[in-house]
Amino acid sequence: MDEKEIEDLLQKYYLKDMHYEDGKILGSMYTKPPEIALKAFFKFYQANLGNPGLYKGTVEIEREVVKFLLRLTSGKDDFFGHVVSGGTEANVIALWAAREMGYKRVLATQDAHFSIRKAANLLKLSLENVEIIKGRMSIEDLERKIKGGDIIVATAGTTPLGFIDPIEEIGKICEMHNCFLHVDAAFGGYVIPFLRELGYTNKKFGFDISAVRTITIDPHKMGMAPYPAGGIVSKENIFEKIEIEAPYLMVGKNEGLLGTRQSGSVAAAYAAQLYFGWDGYREIVKKCMENTNYLVKRAREENFEILEMPEMNIVNIKIKNVGKVKKELYARGWGISTNPKYSSLRIVVMPHVTKEIIDEFLGELKNIKKSYGL
């Protein structure tokens, strides 16, 4: 087939997809990256950090990104880390390394990301649920259930609600019981440090809590980098626990979960962090929180009920018949997600979710409510 025909065909499929440019994707933890990140992506997309011997420059770039992840997580420069394909890979790596160190059982809430359940199944680690109180891990239930040798997964920015588990208290309990504490800050890692500077919170989630051993923190979420750019950082070298001999590679070994590691997004994550810098990311969080508060205020004015005051830029609007409303919104071009458990529409207030979009969305929601008497 010639190039023109292929482009026409691709366009046909493209039009069936939803796009961030339209602003109507409200349920995703991703947003369009800045141009410079895309330039970096396209310059380095053929680098494969699965075979790092060939890509000395990209290896150095990865180290720079990891340094920034360590700054966000209150870690030290000589801690360890990798840019990986996303939060799932990062969580699997952390739990895999912990299993190799002898830890056997995972304790997490049901609001922990589904990749924790996936990792436990994959790794044949038993998994026990810790109860949730007001969307956060119950310290009392944790104290009841914890045993020596457990892996505790705390979440800094839960996927359904964007809430922060009480990680400082969890850390103290982990230390008393010699447990492994993994923090999933895939979303919150690029938000909480700035919430602190902006006065929204004083919570900690990172290596300044001494029990924390590993942290998931994804540049391709609030770090404004394109997929696939997840992150995993750790206090000790967890990667050598899971490395495998690969004699034909220049470096002779492979560490991490995947073999091939597309590295355009590693360079793009670097470009994004240079472009925004610490202060730029704070401005992004500031704007997202302003829009979050605007959404809460406007929704209440329209007599919608907010599940609980958001802790970061994720808002849940309680709705009867939430499945039906989701379908209606979807038919009208809105990429919305729901929390069936909380009977709520879940809006991630990413940078593309502007005040105009919020107004348009609430207008649509009002119409649906009226038509269906929901």
Place this chain on the structure above:
Amino acid sequence: MDEKEIEDLLQKYYLKDMHYEDGKILGSMYTKPPEIALKAFFKFYQANLGNPGLYKGTVEIEREVVKFLLRLTSGKDDFFGHVVSGGTEANVIALWAAREMGYKRVLATQDAHFSIRKAANLLKLSLENVEIIKGRMSIEDLERKIKGGDIIVATAGTTPLGFIDPIEEIGKICEMHNCFLHVDAAFGGYVIPFLRELGYTNKKFGFDISAVRTITIDPHKMGMAPYPAGGIVSKENIFEKIEIEAPYLMVGKNEGLLGTRQSGSVAAAYAAQLYFGWDGYREIVKKCMENTNYLVKRAREENFEILEMPEMNIVNIKIKNVGKVKKELYARGWGISTNPKYSSLRIVVMPHVTKEIIDEFLGELKNIKKSYGL
């Protein structure tokens, strides 16, 4: 930092990497994709098939790629499959699904890809080595070791040597013992069908062998697609064995290993297959095999020893002190890989490895041999 400064900094790192454009990467199973594949990549790179509800067009594209993978593997259109991040993810998915079906032990040769060892460790499946005879799985040793409930991993195009295990015979033995046969054709899947048409071989490796249940076959290797585009195809729906509930996603579940799935490369794999078509891929294989034979002939003329006549476009040149030679070549800008076990330099004759590059390389190798008396 401003965009210009960032670009300058990226360029500094870029120059430290090796690049396919230089032609001197001889040890990689990747090559520069055609322009139209890159256009497709950049058009769809923000699609995330981890959340397929938003990307109906990309889902359809993925199905078209899978159809082509099924054609290459002699499968039927209603078989199952996904485009994933690479061979490692594909192999993990196959073995994970097999474990969920009750299979417990993996039998593979030491020349199986390292991701098989990785998957066995990850999944807590015991792993037993089957002996190798002339670079291929020993049928006798397999018969000695096989037990009901085993997972047999055969390779169609081994990573070190590019050899094809005797998969038809292995299949018969698997059927006698009710075993699960997974074929890793990550590299060979886009080569062997064309070797057959070109008269190089009459070997089978795919679903036309009735025992074959799952096959790994990677577009980002000989399919000329950019990273990350691996492939996993199966006769039954292995994906529902490992799916996980993900209520906040539009589709309510997540199947596969990763959460986020960057899908630019899915569109790019599609563009590449439309661009080349069946006949175009055959021409690529034809050219690569001509260059393979040229390399063998010229190397022998220069008194280098070839390990054994290559079965596909991977050539091993026996060298004393192979580690030292590799370092020397590397210092001179050659991205070469080695098989320490076979004391050989390993050259993957990808499309960028032309006759000119081969002559230049052998000249360099002769000089090194002379200087060091190797």
